[in-house]
Amino acid sequence: MNKPLSAALAAAVLLPLALAPTAGAAASPATAASALPAAVAKDPAPGFRVLPYLQAPSSTPMTINWISETDEPGTISMSGPGLGKSAKQSSEPAYLDLMEYTQAELDEQIAGLEQGSWLKSNSNYKHSVTFEDLKPGKTCNYTVTQSGETHSAAFKTAPKGEAWKNVRIIAFSDSETEPRGRTEHREWELSPVNGYTADSLKRPGTDSLWDQQFGMTTRYGEPTLRYPLDQSTAFNENLKHIQAADPDLVMMAGDLTQGSGYQPTWDEFFGHVAGEHSDLASNVPLLPALGNWETYAALNGGYGTDADRTPAVISRNRFLDYFSLPRDPQHPEYKGSYYRVDHGPVTVLTLDSTNGRPDENTRTGQLTGEKFSGDDTNMDAAKLSTDTQGEFTFESHVQGFKELFPGSTDKDVDLPNMDAASAQWEWAEKQLADARAKGQIVLVQFHHAAYSNGVHGTPPNHEHPDNQSGTAMRAYTPMFEEHGVAAVISGHDEMFERSWVDEDGDGRGFHSYDVGVAADGLRGEKLVKNAEGEYEPLRFNSHSQWSAPADEPETWAEDANGVPQLVSGGLHHGHLQIDVANTAQGAELTLTPVQIFPQLDSQYQLEKTEWRAYDDVVRFAVGKDGAPLAK
Template identity: 65%
Template sequence: MKKWIRIVAVAGLITLPLGATTAVAATPEAAAEGAAGFRVLPYLQNPGADAMTLSWVSERDEPGTVTVTGPGLRGRAELTSEPNYLDLMEYTDAELAQEIPGLEQGSWLLSDSSYRHTATLDGLKADHTYRYTVEQGDETFDGTFTTAPTAERWRDLRVVAFSDTETEPAGAIEQREWELHPETGYTADSVPRPGPGSLWEETHGSTTRYGEFTLRYPIDQQRALVENLGVIEEADPDLMLLAGDLVQGSGYQPAWDEFWRHFAGEYGTLATNTPLVTAIGNWETYAGINGGYGTPEDRSPAVIGRNRYHDYFDTGGDPENPHYKDSYHRVDYGPLTVITLDSTNGIPDENVNEGILSGEMFSGDDTNPTEARRSTDTQGSFTAEEYDLAFADVFGATPEDTDLPNFNPGTEQWDWAQEQLADAREQGQIVVVQFHHAPYSSGVHGTPPNHEYADNQSGVAMRVYTPMFEQYGVAAVISGHDEMFERSWVDEDGDGAGFHVYDVGVAADGLRGEQLAPDENGDYAPVDFNSRSEWTASGDEPETWELDENGNPRLVDGGLHYGHLQMDLENTRCGAEMTLSPVYVFPVLDEDYELVRTERRVYDDVVDVQLADDGTPLAGAPDCHPGRGHGTGSKQ
């Protein structure tokens, strides 16, 4: 029986199974049979007050068994799984032959077979912890999960959100750009960052952004995600939201292997005890070395990418339109409703490179959003028609059976979203909405395709939902895509009870700042298109560097780092309070700029949202002390 433990090293955190290595090479023999036991450890989905779904992946066509003990089960429940072969997960010739400089060829590959197992556990009691054991082949995994409280009886909840994990094998050696705001990058008493020829550049490298020398971050992407998830696990959240771009190309299987190593595998086990609530991003329609987005004549790489995502995740989607395969879905967790939308396709299609635009060209900021300027699409790399034809070819269906929904008014997804928001409001729920493409952003994707500084995958088209979100009292919108840490405040009707929009794309990939453009002097300055922006980590958290005893600059505080948004809900006499805390994982380095450890820190932009008894945000901040006797259990 394999026991899984967590190892905390002096030089940081890593998670490994006892006696395992960080990668398993694929041999012809292993590819033919597959290893016994787990390819992906059990992971949680579809959480509720009386049910939970457990899924896992094996490499052999053998059923697994699940044993659950806890209240309401009369001792224990036992289920046997039925393996479902995932033919889309087979490695391509390009993946098997891929070489990544700095890594042993093929060291990241597993066997060439994947069987998914799913067990739905019901008849559970609300707000109780259950122990489960999954036996697969000669391996056993023990875990726990906690059911949701009821909407009527709860004390507090904790939800954590981030986006743009974008996992891939090359993340083990790739360190990303670390942008610095050109105007507010430093505190008044800070010395400058290390420059060209410095020990930092020698140790971690540099790149060029906007024609300027830019440092690379001192942690590679793989380590960044391990550290970020380690901090999240310590926070013990009830739910984990992933707002898209889970992998560096969903049509690239090694990227998925790397994803599960972090969430339910060698590097970490967050998903084995915390339910994942995921959204589809643009990288879920990208195939990496297997053709990217495809060609106008053949968009099958995009189709395969989306459907690899579908094969891994079960969510409660639209029962009236099952062909969309739960691309958009709803989760109710006690008093909280999470609505997840699919922001990857709008109509009419727009493409900057081909001059196909829905709105008139304009410049400046977004303070004059006329109807003529409105954009409609977030994906300039392929059209919906091209995708639908490829879907029909791949699955032997008709284009009308496509799994790619449109998000614009009058579509199935639009109508479903309105129905769910109206229902949640009628039930008095607190509502959070997530999707990938940030509608309000100061980053490179923050300007629409018909702007002077155009973007071909802009999230601006998703602003079409703003009136709906205000109408039904949405408390917060979670998104990513720009790989920033930003908060915007949206109150278009001016009643003081709007909603906060976050770009939380700081999971583990790029560390980008504001979109820049040359000013009248030829110097790069922020475009500042997003007039709703209230805070960004790059612009509002200046860095403080001090010289050490060797004369090398050392970062002591501030700056843009990997992190996540922590959302704490507390029951109060007025209704509820939501505290939104932007958490970052600060790297502590030694005199040679090597990582010693990381520290959990919180940016100076913690926001409290007061919510009425019906779940809607309140204008102002009434004095509401926490309610007493409203529920059981409490997060510290």
Template identity: 60%
Template sequence: MYPDDGAHPTWGDTVRRKLAPILVALGATAALAAPAAAAPGAHQPMTPLPSTGTSPVEPQAGFRVLPYLQAPSSDSMTLVWISELDTPGTVTVTGPGGRQELTSEPVHLDLMEYSDAELAQTIDGLNQGSWLHSDANYQHVVEIDGLQAGKSYRYTVTQDGVEHTARFSTAPDAERWDHVRMMAFSDTETEPAGRIEHREWETAHAGLADGSAERPGIDSLWAQRYGTAVRYGEELVRYPMNQADALDANIATIAEQDPDLLLIAGDLTQGSGYQPAWDEFWRHFAGESSDLASNVPLVTAIGNWETYASISGGYGTPEDRSPVVVARNRYLDYMVTPGDPANPQVRDSYYRLDHGPVTILTLDSTNGLPDEDTTTGMLSGEVFSGDDTNLTPERMSTDTQGSFTAEEYASAFANVYATDASESDLPDLGEGSAQWEWAQAQLADARAQGQVVLVQFHHAAYSSGVHGTPPNHEFADNQSGVAMRAYTPMFEEYGVAAVISGHDEMFERSFVDSDGDGVGVQMYDVGVAADGLRGEQLYETADGTFEPIRFNTHSEWMAAVDEPELWENDANGNPQLVDGGLHYGHLQLDLERTRCGSELTLTPVYLFPQMDAEYTVTGTERRVYDDVVTLDLTADGEVVADNSCQGNTHRN
């Protein structure tokens, strides 16, 4: 967890002694290890010890997690994979500049063993334990250096005699590029139950499209096939694709567009402290379902689900938040990213990535100070009503997490890692914090370099969904993203083009232009990767009906409102969906060079389910919502209201 600087000479032995009884109490039988030297820019891993886990599955040769790409740059790429045997692997890289052969050093991931609750879990519709692997997890991190900018490389990783071959491309030179394509979504929230679970599918409050037939009802053939769910007092049919199939379709559609980067703005799993959820995540991205992450670098943010242990302890208790510590550090173990060198204890939970002309800042939005909690009445601002025009500085919230306090987390961290509570790896998001100062310095530097700047974090600051109101609002939320609005003036000052978030499981675009000059920041909630499909946050009126709160006055477009569903009855009188509605999808970002600047096109993509007359899903069709936004940027990377170079793009 810390740099190998001798500051914690007994750290490894104490971790092993302290964490073992805690994990046993959570139902785990983990063998813990002392720290080994970390690669530059990586977190501190642990040296391997024999596993004493109780999974019924024996360790297998080859890959538990296929190679996945991390920390890309113009001259290097970090390659990570997970094996179940404690044996080195080899990497062969070929491309411009010649051939490289590298050998990995396996490091035991001591937090990844199954808890007793996970081993005993049953899921209706799946054979008990069919989703389990062994308890052995060995991480291999290989940094490939000496590469050339904007070039394609082929690599083969051999682990225990098993080979995996893929390709990657380095980032282009910031001065020599034509086109950068990025994809973004959030809330994949993987879990084994997602293979069979169909999620809620809220209707648009604005109603159906003109001329539409009625949506299938609770007694329809659709309901018989996919079930129903109650939202805001109304029973509605569920979505026709289960979560796993939806994510696979989303990934396949993304892969077809050949992106340079994939941004995932948090909530990767249905509980980071729930190991089967991680197994499922990697099955989709670097495993049985696809190897997208072997070819496209993942740029991830930490979300609220990354601080939750699910059936392995949840959020713990105020006296013991160790499940939160374990969950958070499991995410940080998997993701090998460049962080804040001045604040290494936070383990790269926020970081900067430069990809040619683009700078991406990933922030950690999981904690703010002072702590707030609606259940205890611990609020930092006075309670108010109405929309966000009433959000005065005195009413501004500070926190995004109402389930535990920073003090509780720090106490558990100190117990788990046998150090002082001040060494907690949970950063504050607020003004004056280390993360705040780092973000401001990185934005100033990126602007000075003429970069096009994007920011991602999990908790959407501007949302019309269930997390859209602050904890001190009349209709309060205990995990609100409103506290992240504190960064908006900074984003506007340094010309951030777009902010990518999730959390509300919606598809929504907001626009903030404080001075009204037509140049502001596009704010997206792209939480439509594979989990819930939600509409607006509603409240119950005095007469028992439900109306939208619409706290977020900056909302410009949302799929659940502005894309009404169009149904047509077939010959048998069964409604068939023709177009519209809220579906799984992603945001496509295309940056293209122009004669005197660049042009950023933000395209909201959705996957329209194709079904036969019996409502069997036969595939998906890539469609685009009617909210494509094109931003003109100067040669210095700043968004402008009117660019004379519009239309003079250099396309591949």
């Protein structure tokens, strides 16, 4: 097959070559100046670029995707109840126009890595096959053959009716993969209020063995340790424990990569979940959400500029090209930006929180509510923010979309918005009402945490503002309470926090989580200076019940060789484990915040990681109608 590169997409692939990183854009990969020649993408190789990964799961259908570098069709053979002895289908490879490396990516240099060692070929073909007539609650085995290479895996379809025992779901956010993550150790913040237990030693400091091994950074004007696991190792260890937990679904609440418009981040992501590091996604369906990094092109133009708004559109469409997500039949132009998945008694609604209206921007002073200070008890409906994205507007996205896809109209635009006038809002109301009528237990996920004490916790019209705040998503709270949502899963602040939300005071609310601890930074609470000029937690979120930075003080002690070691406590990479058990009265949910605790030797080399539960395991019952019972 030839590569069907349309004129519009050809321009999109070539255009970023000359773009520099957006001024002021945060944490974009840097390109160092050097006389070294640019790296060269490898020649296409037969077999799998990305191993099979499960999509759009249900009780009877399942979609299996994989990526190859050649245009040969693949075959998939499946065995299981309802298929007879076996079932076999062939794939029709589709070339992914947007996944070719840009010149900026070929030129990039990363400290500690051989230039271009992370690059693959410049050829990506997507294969997608759906099996429709599977039996509910049954194990299916399958083998995919691609250009002589095979990969075998298995999955279990969702149960149907009341004949189910338990469901396990794992949720995380902010994996933010990138080649730099193979060597980079991110910040590891410590609370200035409750950082240590009474009998703990202090953390190692500047010029310590820890500093020599992992380095230090600066947060709020103070030296801060870097975490002992690099980002790649942290994600691998997290996924290892997730795979051992044998979940039915994995929810990923956004920021999968460190810039969706930067192709090496996707190579890294799939290497972790469906490649050289693990085949988790071959056995467990992934349910991803769009985050702010899914609208960011990194060194290929960031969020875009007034002169060129295509980078954010390209980034978004890379995400939507990789995943085969259920679509709103009334608005197929959104390509699965928001979607519903039912797994037995559980309904998962994934929303797109990447933009709202009216647009707000702290840099330009474009705000919708009057400025205020203090915590969220000072924020009434008139002060509620409306937007989660200060880097681009809905209108600028439309501009970029029409540049990328000439001849398109406003009705073709792929950004749904999250406000009450949007199609997404109407869809969410209908899905929640339907799920409640069917007695489903409802989980909702989106990226920007609406309730947070982290750096993104304050709205843009606050005295200490944030330009990508999730507070605008609080607009959905009455809807969630009305329809008995059990838990809301988000990320964005790169911390672990649980809030209890019961705005109408009837004792029936929902737990709201920030689970942004998959593999990137480990941030603490948002700090501001007090009257004495000292930093202290702002704690804007009055709904907060627990967070690892505030409620898990560290205990350090010397090992047998006199080396300070962390014994317990602290903020670590991890995930939320959601267990749903069938009961005579309905069901019981157990929400376990999990930390992947590193065990180091006396030279601070990693020996192993341990699965540990934080001290905030929550259990609650839901009735036969699937709604949480009053406390």
